[in-house]
Every structure is written in C-alpha cells, then in structure tokens.
Amino acid sequence: MGRDWARLAEAVEAARIELGMTQVDLAQAAGVSEGTIQNLESGKDRPRFPTSLPRVERALKWAPGSGDAVFSGGDPIPLPPEEPAPEDVAPSDVQSLPLRIQQELADGPLLDTTVLDLTPLGSDARMIVVVKGKPDATPEQIRRDLLAWAKAQHLLQNLSDSDDTTEIAN
Structure with missing residues (x-):
C-alpha cells in the first residue's frame, strides 16, 4: 500500500491552521523552507519519504511518527503537555x-x-x-x-x- 499524500497534506494544513500559523510560520518553526511546507500541503505523490517531516511534526506539536500514522490512515498523535521540572533539578542549560x-x-x-x-x-x-x-x-x-x-x-x-x-x- 502506498503513502496517502493527500491525507497527510490535509492533516498538516488542518493542524497548522488550528495552531494559527501561516505556511511561513510553520516553516520557520520547523526550520525548513516555505516551499517544503507548500510541497507537504500540496498532496502530490512523492517517490520518497520527506526527511523534513520529523521537524514539521515537532512544530505541529505532534509526537514522532505521526506523519507515518497519517500516511497509514490513522491520526497524528499530539505531544503530551510538558510538565514543569521539579524545583530541585538544575536547569538544563549549556x-x-x-x-x-x-x-x-x-x-x-x-x-x-x-x-x-x-x-x-x-x-x-x-x-x-x-x-x-x-x-x-x-x-x-x-x-x-x-x-x-x-x-x-x-x-x-x-x-x-x-x-x-x-x-x-x-
């Protein structure tokens, strides 16, 4: 069974709109080009898996592998809300x-x-x-x-x- 690119396109666009983002906003948040987002949202079939999809998943607040889930007919998995760090843990800085x-x-x-x-x-x-x-x-x-x-x-x-x-x- 092939990948359902149109389904992925609809899911990416719907999530982006739900987050109140433009394609440019999503591209910046994911660290990819606007063209990458436009290509993902076009729904055109591609011969290979987009290497940028994990970054787009994170920017859309999806768990890793959500793009594959959508390709397979499932739904994206939302990332769980971040829990605040306990006060006794040192901040994670450089x-x-x-x-x-x-x-x-x-x-x-x-x-x-x-x-x-x-x-x-x-x-x-x-x-x-x-x-x-x-x-x-x-x-x-x-x-x-x-x-x-x-x-x-x-x-x-x-x-x-x-x-x-x-x-x-x-």
Missing part, C-alpha cells in the same frame, strides 16, 4: 553539559538539530542531535554538510525499520 560538548556547541554555525525517539528500539529515551559546521565553512561546504546530515538523519530514522532492531537493542 553550562551543565560536559566541557567538550560546550566547546563543540560554541564552535561553528548551527546547521540543524533534531530529537530522535528511541522507543522503536526498545527504549524510552530520546537522542538529541546537534549538527554544527566548521567555523570558517563556505556556503558550498555548509550545503554539502547539510546533504550529508540529511543522509545520516534518514539512516537514523530508519533504524527501527531494520531487521537488526532486536540485535541493536540487546
């Missing part, structure tokens, strides 16, 4: 990270971030990925870096589809 991570975060342009849900791999954890470029990167190098990240992100997101999932989780 200064609480190890020094080597602080240094990496300080150097070079921020290219992208994502949060990967590890529940398909048998965990309740999430993996946070921050993609940084070289401090003196040219626009062409940044473009190559973003293409490489898109490939790596696709591989990471598809780990749960692998036959080796049980082996990886053990």
